Structure formats: structure tokens, C-alpha cells
Amino acid sequence: MCRVVDLQQAVLAGNDARAQALRAGLAARGTAVVNLLSSPGSGKTALLEQELLLAAGRGLRVAALTADLATENDARRLARSGAPVKQVLTDGLCHLEAHMLARHLDGWLPDGTAILFVENVGNLVCPASYDLGETLRVVLASVTEGEDKPLKYPAAFGLAHLVVVTKTDLAQAADFDEAAFRANVAQVNPGVEVLLTSVRDGLGAGALLERAAAVAAGGPRHSPVMARSGAAAGHTHAHDDGHAPARGHGPAHADAAGPAHVHVDAPAYALGAEPARADSPGHGHTAAPAPGPAHAPCAEPAHAGDGGLPHEHARGHDAGHGHSPGSLGLDAGHDHSPGLDAGHAHARTPGHEDAGPGHGRADAGVSGPVAAES
Numbered sequence: 001m002c003r004v005v006d007l008q009q010a011v012l013a014g015n016d017a018r019a020q021a022l023r024a025g026l027a028a029r030g031t032a033v034v035n036l037l038s039s040p041g042s043g044k045t046a047l048l049e050q051e052l053l054l055a056a057g058r059g060l061r062v063a064a065l066t067a068d069l070a071t072e073n074d075a076r077r078l079a080r081s082g083a084p085v086k087q088v089l090t091d092g093l094c095h096l097e098a099h100m101l102a103r104h105l106d107g108w109l110p111d112g113t114a115i116l117f118v119e120n121v122g123n124l125v126c127p128a129s130y131d132l133g134e135t136l137r138v139v140l141a142s143v144t145e146g147e148d149k150p151l152k153y154p155a156a157f158g159l160a161h162l163v164v165v166t167k168t169d170l171a172q173a174a175d176f177d178e179a180a181f182r183a184n185v186a187q188v189n190p191g192v193e194v195l196l197t198s199v200r201d202g203l204g205a206g207a208l209l210e211r212a213a214a215v216a217a218g219g220p221r222h223s224p225v226m227a228r229s230g231a232a233a234g235h236t237h238a239h240d241d242g243h244a245p246a247r248g249h250g251p252a253h254a255d256a257a258g259p260a261h262v263h264v265d266a267p268a269y270a271l272g273a274e275p276a277r278a279d280s281p282g283h284g285h286t287a288a289p290a291p292g293p294a295h296a297p298c299a300e301p302a303h304a305g306d307g308g309l310p311h312e313h314a315r316g317h318d319a320g321h322g323h324s325p326g327s328l329g330l331d332a333g334h335d336h337s338p339g340l341d342a343g344h345a346h347a348r349t350p351g352h353e354d355a356g357p358g359h360g361r362a363d364a365g366v367s368g369p370v371a372a373e374s
Helices: 002-028 044-057 073-079 098-105 154-158 168-174 178-188 207-216 225-229
Strands: 032-037 062-068 085-089 115-119 136-142 162-166 193-196 253-255 258-261 370-373
Touching (some): 032 207, 044 162, 154 178, 154 225, 162 178, 162 207
Parallel strands (some): 032 115, 062 085, 136 162
16 A cells, blocks of 8 residues: 555655646746546537637637547537547556646647636546646536535535536426535635536527636635645645645554445645655655545546547556656656556557657547647
């Protein structure tokens, strides 16, 4: 268990450093990043398409990058807005990471983009642990998912700067209890704003865009308690060296309800904060993400492509590949120390060969407003 936690900490600390560099590079270009997290089927693509269309009507320069395990379906939908769109196929990886985002933005993100929307892989577990260098982290949940969703996924909701409820036109049919949902959100993230939206009936249209634009212009942003203090970590030792609170992990134990098990807590790092250091004196094991070994539980079979839009494939944690720094002030490919790849099997699509040091494996170029990559 200690070895797994230490590996997780090394991966997250490296990601946090790269996220910081990416955040600084994008800020220098005047671009704010909105990281959208949700379960599959929450309606985030429909909401994002609506907001992109509204941005075009208001003369606001926006772009979108959408990540999925397979297919370019979401990119096709978003491209109807006329905004620049890029598809990233993750080949089974259940989340994006900072170095992956930097690589896909380098050379693609149009100059003058004020807001970049990143539609993360549909998943409320792994993506919650990875800072992408975002300016605003938004978690979405539809009324059909139940009022207790924030309690089941405390890290995702607890680290959000904004919570969006979708498909409110189905609230009555789903017997959705708005008051209970708000109370559960407040339990894990006191003070965070909860927006109600429905693409079908127009409720809340433009609200996400307005919040993103306000933050991009330097306006205030909610500060989650979990990000500030690591309140979800359950650790008791003091931190006096200024870095993000670390947390220990307890030994396996048995309880009356079942066999021996180990608790892995929600991540305690602060978005934009200095990464927790595994070698800090007296800290033992620093913050590990929920859940399980880094990336191991996420893998799914690689896809062979659907013959549609051109795309390339994303990978995480490939060690030992040197790259020159990209225009965003971060290595556009992989900036990992040897050894971080231990235990991570990367799904590879049959028939695709590596296209050189950058691992672009670009099967084709850009098609219209959609650049499909991974």
C-alpha cells in the first residue's frame, strides 16, 4: 500500500507542477481555462454547445477541447457552433492530465482565445485528482443522478468552483429534491454557487458563459474549503512549511461491516498551489488521490477508430521521452522522470504506429474547425 501511495503522490506532484506552468503560460496569452467534470450522460456536451453558440453571438472568442475514450461524436456536435474544436481520444485513459492538455494546445489554440472550455472524460473519480491548469473548475450533475451525488463523490464536488445542475426539465419526472441536493453540496463545499440549467427549455442559458467570462476578466472565484485546508484528508499533523497540506494513510483495518480494507481519502491539494512534496521533513506520505493506483483502474480496451474525423491518441505517464518546451512554457509532450510509468499499462490501438518523439500518432490533419487528437 505504501508503495502505491508513494507512486500516486509522485504522479500528482509532477502533474501539479506542470499544471502551474500551463496556467502561467495560458494566463500570459490571456486565456482562461474552464474544466468541465461530470458523469457520462449528464448533458455537459449539450450545455457546452449552447454556451459556445451564445459566445459567438456575443463576439466572445472561445474554443473547446473535448476528451473521450472513443468516437468524435462530441466534437462534431460542438463544431456546429462555429467555435474552434479539438477532439482528444484517450484510448481508455479515464482522465486528462496537464501535460496531455499542454501538448494538444501547443500549436492549435487560436491566438486571442479568451476562454477555453475543456470537456473532461465523463467520470467523477479520476479527473477530480488532476489539476489541468484551469482557471475555473465546474462540476455538473443532472437531476436524474440523484440528490446524494455530491456525497458519493466528495472530491469532485468539494474542489469545484461552480456546480451546475442540468436537465431540470426532468426534475418532476425524476422526483428531484433540489433542497436536498443543495444541502448535500453545501456539506462538501460550503458557499459554492449552484446553477440550475435546462438546454431544452432555456433555463440558465448563458449563465456558465457569464461566470467563465467574469473569472477570465479577473473577477472573484469561489475558494473551496477542501482546496484551502485539505479538510477532507482526515490528517492531524501540522503543516508549517507553506506547501499544500499532505496527508497520511492509515493501516488496513477490519470493521464490523466487512473484511479488512484501507481508506483512501479525497485529494487535498489546492488548485494552483505548490504541489505537496513527498520528501518534506516529517511528512511521511503526502497527499494521494482517491481512488486506487494512479490510472490502473481506468483502462478500457483500445478502439480501432470509427472512420470519421481524423484524430490522434493521448497517453499519460510515458517515461524517458525528452521534448523541447512548447509555446505554453511547458514540455508539449511528456516531462516525466523515469520510474513514474511503473505499473501503468497503456492501451494501444492496433495498427497505429508512433509518429515520432511527440507521440502524436496523428492519423490525419485538421478537418474544418475540428482537430481530432488524443
